Amino acid sequence: MDVKTAILNRRSIRKFQNKPIDGAQLTQLVDLARFHATGGNVQPLSYAIVSKDPMKKQIFDLLAWAAYLPDYTCTEEFQPAAYIVLLRNEITTRACMYDLGAASTTIMLAAQEMGIASCALAAFDPKKLKPVLGLEEHLHPDLVIALGYAAHESSAAPFEGNVKYYQDEDGNFHVPKKALEDVLVYTDAD
Numbered sequence: 610m611d612v613k614t615a616i617l618n619r620r621s622i623r624k625f626q627n628k629p630i631d632g633a634q635l636t637q638l639v640d641l642a643r644f645h646a647t648g649g650n651v652q653p654l655s656y657a658i659v660s661k662d663p664m665k666k667q668i669f670d671l672l673a674w675a676a677y678l679p680d681y682t683c684t685e686e687f688q689p690a691a692y693i694v695l696l697r698n699e700i701t702t703r704a705c706m707y708d709l710g711a712a713s714t715t716i717m718l719a720a721q722e723m724g725i726a727s728c729a730l731a732a733f734d735p736k737k738l739k740p741v742l743g744l745e746e747h748l749h750p751d752l753v754i755a756l757g758y759a760a761h762e763s764s765a766a767p768f769e770g771n772v773k774y775y776q777d778e779d780g781n782f783h784v785p786k787k788a789l790e791d792v793l794v795y796t797d798a799d
Contacts, residue, residue: 615721620764620784622726623675624687625757634723635660635691635756641719642693645711653701654712657742657750660691667741668692672753673732677773689728689755694738696748709752716754726759 639656647653659665669688675681695712697705717727730753738750763774763782768791774784 610722612718615718617765619717619721619727620782621728622755622757622759622761622763623681623683623728623782624760624780625689625726625755626760627686628690628758630660630690630725630756630758632658632660634725635693638693638716638719638723638756642712642715645708645715647708647711651701651705651708653698653705654708655696655698655748657694657696657744658691659694659742664741665689665692668694668738668753671733671737671741672730672755674730675774676732678776681776687760688757690757691755693754693756694742694750695752695754696744697751699747699749705751713752713754720756724758725756728755729753730755 635658639658642654642656643652659668665688669683674683693716695709697709713729717729720727731751733750733753735750738753739748742750744750761780761782763784765786766783768785768787772785774782776782
């Protein structure tokens with residue numbers, strides 16, 4: 610799969626098949642993430658891979674899923690096969706939003722190439738997640754990427770003034786995306 614195809618087809622998945630992900634693939638995703646562009650080459654992120662219960666279930670219970678859909682629930686049978694938790698190293702930096710974006714995008718696009726679906730989640734209480742992972746004081750969970758094999762489809766939809774994604778009658782997600790002419794405010798390219 611080429612990068613353009615991975616970018617165009619990667620959408621957040623919120624229901625997963627009950628199928629494990631090979632541990633070597635999960636490790637490879639973190640190995641690729643460590644090459645992301647980082648300001649000043651500070652490399653402020655560490656990672657935790659969780660693919661086994663009971664920790665996997667504990668993490669699932671701390672996450673909020675599909676905030677735009679108030680009646681949405683992800684039952685146990687559709688939970689992710691694994692998580693990669695992105696951890697900010699407070700010794701290195703107090704903020705690293707750029708690094709989180711670059712690393713998470715790297716992970717999700719590499720997963721897409723492997724046929725693994727993903728969903729980045731920041732809707733959790735880091736103070737509750739930290740003891741689940743047994744983290745040292747200087748490591749802070751800033752983002753969780755849920756991974757697994759998709760149990761529904763998710764596609765881009767035309768933006769019509771509302772950013773909220775929605776589900777159709779088949780349980781598939783549609784995610785409004787603004788058109789190029791709506792986001793490109795200047796260009797001198799021919």
